Amino acid sequence: MRIMSWNVNGLRACVRKGSFTPWLRRARATIVGLQEVRAKGSQLPPEAQPKGWHAHFADAERPGYSGVGMLSRIEPDEVRTTLGVSRFDREGRVQLARFGRLRVANIYFPNGNGKNRDNSRVPYKLEFYARVFEVLQRYRRAGQRVLVMGDFNTAHRPIDLARPRQNKQTSGFLPEERAELDRWLRAGWVDTFRAFEPGAGHYSWWSQRSGARERNVGWRIDYVLASPSAMKFVRGASIERHVQGSDHCPVSVAIDPEVLGAGLSNPRDAMHRQERQTLCH
Numbered sequence: 001m002r003i004m005s006w007n008v009n010g011l012r013a014c015v016r017k018g019s020f021t022p023w024l025r026r027a028r029a030t031i032v033g034l035q036e037v038r039a040k041g042s043q044l045p046p047e048a049q050p051k052g053w054h055a056h057f058a059d060a061e062r063p064g065y066s067g068v069g070m071l072s073r074i075e076p077d078e079v080r081t082t083l084g085v086s087r088f089d090r091e092g093r094v095q096l097a098r099f100g101r102l103r104v105a106n107i108y109f110p111n112g113n114g115k116n117r118d119n120s121r122v123p124y125k126l127e128f129y130a131r132v133f134e135v136l137q138r139y140r141r142a143g144q145r146v147l148v149m150g151d152f153n154t155a156h157r158p159i160d161l162a163r164p165r166q167n168k169q170t171s172g173f174l175p176e177e178r179a180e181l182d183r184w185l186r187a188g189w190v191d192t193f194r195a196f197e198p199g200a201g202h203y204s205w206w207s208q209r210s211g212a213r214e215r216n217v218g219w220r221i222d223y224v225l226a227s228p229s230a231m232k233f234v235r236g237a238s239i240e241r242h243v244q245g246s247d248h249c250p251v252s253v254a255i256d257p258e259v260l261g262a263g264l265s266n267p268r269d270a271m272h273r274q275e276r277q278t279l280c281h
Contacts, residue, residue, distance in 0.1 A: 012039055038064050193251065203218025
């Protein structure tokens with residue numbers, strides 16, 4: 001089955017551009033995590049919550065800001081949307097969904113730039129990272145297989161952005177931000193894309209100025225990380241660079257349905273059944 005993540009940079013805008021619905025139809029995903037939704041669930045058009053999908057959204061207190069969403073072909077056992085820290089929870093950045101033994105964390109990590117691009121939000125960003133790490137480690141210790149996906153707002157290594165030398169003082173490539181990702185990997189988390197693709201030139205975000213996307217001058221800041229117990233089931237990972245509609249593109253993993261554990265229906269059967277129901281409507 002495929003599990004996908006996409007920072008849509010405004011879900012309503014992505015739908016209006018005619019990008020979201022065709023992509024969702026072609027993707028044949030089982031679980032989709034969305035970041036930077038920028039709208040409450042009640043404000044979203046029907047196309048953002050299509051038939052045949054279980055839809056769940058978590059919005060920020062501030063209108064038009066942040067927000068995450070999850071669409072799944074199989075119903076989650078639970079979805080949590082808080083980290084237990086109000087200054088984080090009010091920004092609508094977290095969904096922690098459980099599907100049997102699999103825990104899927106859909107996270108929109110903060111940008112450290114601040115209002116004046118002065119890196120003033122970097123301490124907040126690193127504290128958010130630390131809190132998410134703590135919560136997810138707890139799930140790992142409880143025996144859950146964990147995937148954490150989303151916009152991490154950090155390029156880990158020089159190979160993960162087109163111009164590392166020019167961005168050493170830019171939030172998203174600061175030493176302390178990269179060190180935080182180092183800490184995650186030392187703790188056993190696996191960067192699924194790098195497990196399959198060691199080469200350069202693979203990015204998931206491009207500036208909307210100066211034709212950066214056409215010239216592939218980008219950053220790889222969208223990830224799917226896997227706990228060791230989940231990584232055993234991962235069969236592939238990809239960056240969907242061809243998908244338009246946002247300044248980010250989707251990233252995904254292919255994973256054996258056995259990751260869900262015993263007692264759950266085959267997600268492929270559920271997907272096909274719901275597709276037939278949708279066609280009947």
